[in-house]
Amino acid sequence: MASMTELITPKQLAETPSAVERIGAFVVAARPEHLTTDSRQLFKRNILDSIACAIAAVAAPSLRLLRDQIEEYRAPGRCTLIGGGKTSPDQAALFNSSLVRYVDLLDSYMAQGGLCHPSDNFGTILAAAEYVGASGEEFMLALAVAYEIQCRFTSAVPVMAKGFNHATQLAISAAAGAGKLFGLSAGEIANAISIATVDNVSLANVHAEPVSQWKGFSPGMTGMRAVYAASLARRGFTGPKGLFEGPFGLELMFKQSISVDWEQPSLEIITQTVMKKYCSLIHGQPILEAVLELKRHNGLTADDVEDVRCDVFQGAFDFAGGGAFGPKNHPQRKEQGDYNINYLIAAALLDDQLGPAQLDEARIQAPDVQALLKRVEIRPDDSFSARYPHELSARITIRTKDRRVFVKEQHGYEGGLNNPMSWDRTVEKFHWLSEAFADEGLRKRLIRAVQQLDARPISDLMDLLAQVRCTAAFPRTHPGIQ
Numbered sequence: 001m002a003s004m005t006e007l008i009t010p011k012q013l014a015e016t017p018s019a020v021e022r023i024g025a026f027v028v029a030a031r032p033e034h035l036t037t038d039s040r041q042l043f044k045r046n047i048l049d050s051i052a053c054a055i056a057a058v059a060a061p062s063l064r065l066l067r068d069q070i071e072e073y074r075a076p077g078r079c080t081l082i083g084g085g086k087t088s089p090d091q092a093a094l095f096n097s098s099l100v101r102y103v104d105l106l107d108s109y110m111a112q113g114g115l116c117h118p119s120d121n122f123g124t125i126l127a128a129a130e131y132v133g134a135s136g137e138e139f140m141l142a143l144a145v146a147y148e149i150q151c152r153f154t155s156a157v158p159v160m161a162k163g164f165n166h167a168t169q170l171a172i173s174a175a176a177g178a179g180k181l182f183g184l185s186a187g188e189i190a191n192a193i194s195i196a197t198v199d200n201v202s203l204a205n206v207h208a209e210p211v212s213q214w215k216g217f218s219p220g221m222t223g224m225r226a227v228y229a230a231s232l233a234r235r236g237f238t239g240p241k242g243l244f245e246g247p248f249g250l251e252l253m254f255k256q257s258i259s260v261d262w263e264q265p266s267l268e269i270i271t272q273t274v275m276k277k278y279c280s281l282i283h284g285q286p287i288l289e290a291v292l293e294l295k296r297h298n299g300l301t302a303d304d305v306e307d308v309r310c311d312v313f314q315g316a317f318d319f320a321g322g323g324a325f326g327p328k329n330h331p332q333r334k335e336q337g338d339y340n341i342n343y344l345i346a347a348a349l350l351d352d353q354l355g356p357a358q359l360d361e362a363r364i365q366a367p368d369v370q371a372l373l374k375r376v377e378i379r380p381d382d383s384f385s386a387r388y389p390h391e392l393s394a395r396i397t398i399r400t401k402d403r404r405v406f407v408k409e410q411h412g413y414e415g416g417l418n419n420p421m422s423w424d425r426t427v428e429k430f431h432w433l434s435e436a437f438a439d440e441g442l443r444k445r446l447i448r449a450v451q452q453l454d455a456r457p458i459s460d461l462m463d464l465l466a467q468v469r470c471t472a473a474f475p476r477t478h479p480g481i482q
Contacts, residue, residue, distance in 0.1 A: 019244035024186035057102035097123030110389035113158020124223030146177030174226035194239025209326025275415035283316035321378030
């Protein structure tokens with residue numbers, strides 16, 4: 001790899017395989033036998049989790065608007081929208097990806113200087129798989145390839161610390177996964193990656209206050225373009241071979257070499273993904289677990305609370321505690337609520353839960369939670385920052401109006417690397433999020449379809465997802481995973 005002061009020349013680029021060509025070779029070489037028994041089970045867990053998140057969002061106002069947009073611009077196609085309807089693969093990638101992201105309960109991969117959400121690939125790979133009539137096994141393999149590429153890149157480059165958003169590497173992984181399903185050659189996949197990525201430079205500004213709707217829809221747009229790019233590459237369109245190391249490529253943009261071993265065939269990065277229990281950015285998971293444990297164990301109510309202090313690692317403070325991405329003292333919309341530790345703590349104390357209901361704008365704007373969040377203080381802690389990304393830590397101090405003090409220091413959380421979420425807990429989360437939109441029979445068939453995914457055609461799963469209701473049609477009885 002050339003150093004940043006010695007960028008590779010066009011002549012050198014022509015003589016050696018470029019990074020995108022090596023990624024293309026990695027994708028083509030991926031085989032089902034590279035998925036171990038354990039990794040298959042973890043992928044099925046994450047797939048069920050992605051479906052749960054998607055179903056939970058089908059009635060959200062923003063998703064209804066997106067469905068209207070797709071209806072207006074609808075192209076004939078055979079790809080299923082979760083909740084019913086058919087469209088083209090790129091539109092299906094946009095819609096279903098946006099569903100997965102919306103309630104902010106999706107999986108994550110943590111790295112120094114940033115993170116990514118591997119299940120941002122899910123809607124795109126699902127659309128590509130249905131478009132070509134793939135088997136469940138082929139879908140799982142393409143999804144595993146996408147997870148691997150996105151997470152390896154995230155580990156190598158502190159994307160967010162350099163001012164960019166993780167939709168940048170999503171373009172690489174989603175185009176690669178779609179290309180795998182389309183049966184592209186290594187060279188064609190390299191072109192798909194370059195086409196998708198060169199025009200998808202995504203800025204971390206999307207997370208800055210006031211956080212807009214686009215935070216949750218940017219990955220879907222990336223997926224839509226990635227499917228389209230893979231289709232263009234199949235027809236012979238070419239992209240810049242030197243996307244990474246060539247003149248004015250990604251290495252210049254990030255001001256570093258990007259060193260990844262694309263000859264390593266492992267598909268085990270799934271073991272390093274983490275899950276969520278609460279509708280919150282991943283940084284909030286240990287915080288909310290600690291707050292709710294203090295509340296429940298000590299029989300506290302919101303009326304008891306004088307003030308709350310939360311000490312947390314630097315990334316959490318910057319993203320959601322009033323640090324680098326802006327003040328958090330007056331959230332008004334859903335996207336501001338799930339990226340606001342002050343609000344999340346206040347809502348948890350008031351409602352004893354942090355699920356989709358706590359992301360309703362009426363709840364966020366309610367006087368009780370707006371008053372309480374102003375009595376929450378967030379502070380960065382150097383010792384907690386040193387533990388990141390291997391461990392997400394927080395310390396919660398609650399002072400009551402009668403001068404009692406309760407403190408809990410939290411290292412990790414259920415769903416984290418040291419306490420992974422089990423299949424059974426994921427099933428419980430699935431029932432909680434989907435019960436209003438799918439009756440018990442459909443939910444059981446969906447769970448069984450995921451369990452048997454590598455032995456069935458992807459069309460079996462899509463037929464079931466089309467039966468999900470787009471409005472709440474069944475009673476909500478689940479209290480949420482506790």
